[in-house]
Amino acid sequence: MTAFLPVETFMDREAGTMTISEEPTRFSKYGEWLGGRCRSYLRAEKLVAAGLLNRGIPKAIATLLRWSVRIVIALLAIFLALSIALILVLALVVAKSMERSTFMKEDWAIGEQYHERDDPFYDPINNSQSVDPRFDDD
Numbered sequence: 001m002t003a004f005l006p007v008e009t010f011m012d013r014e015a016g017t018m019t020i021s022e023e024p025t026r027f028s029k030y031g032e033w034l035g036g037r038c039r040s041y042l043r044a045e046k047l048v049a050a051g052l053l054n055r056g057i058p059k060a061i062a063t064l065l066r067w068s069v070r071i072v073i074a075l076l077a078i079f080l081a082l083s084i085a086l087i088l089v090l091a092l093v094v095a096k097s098m099e100r101s102t103f104m105k106e107d108w109a110i111g112e113q114y115h116e117r118d119d120p121f122y123d124p125i126n127n128s129q130s131v132d133p134r135f136d137d138d
Contacts, residue, residue, distance in 0.1 A: 045066060045069070048066075049062050049063075049065075049066055052065070
């Protein structure tokens with residue numbers, strides 16, 4: 001059993017050619033933009049390294065500086081990605097906790113609708129206006 005799919009599955013069987021969409025997708029446009037930014041950074045990095053070498057700085061130190069800048073940029077990117085992920089996770093936890101919390105809406109009885117016997121804190125000793133059959137005097 002081979003790990004790769006046969007070539008025919010990726011080809012248009014009638015035309016015998018690969019099916020390629022005419023318009024570039026959003027992701028391919030983003031990839032081209034990101035590739036251009038990477039190329040411009042590498043071009044600037046080479047110019048800075050050449051400038052350092054022209055000023056008499058040894059090649060080993062120039063290479064060390066190039067790699068230190070690359071590592072700092074990579075660490076900043078990792079920090080940014082992790083902080084965004086942490087913010088998203090915290091937002092999801094807050095949303096889930098608010099969803100699960102049961103805020104009971106209390107119905108306030110007004111006027112004749114209110115009966116002190118229905119109150120959860122009803123005590124027949126404190127409310128001596130009426131006799132409650134639930135609390136019989138023996």
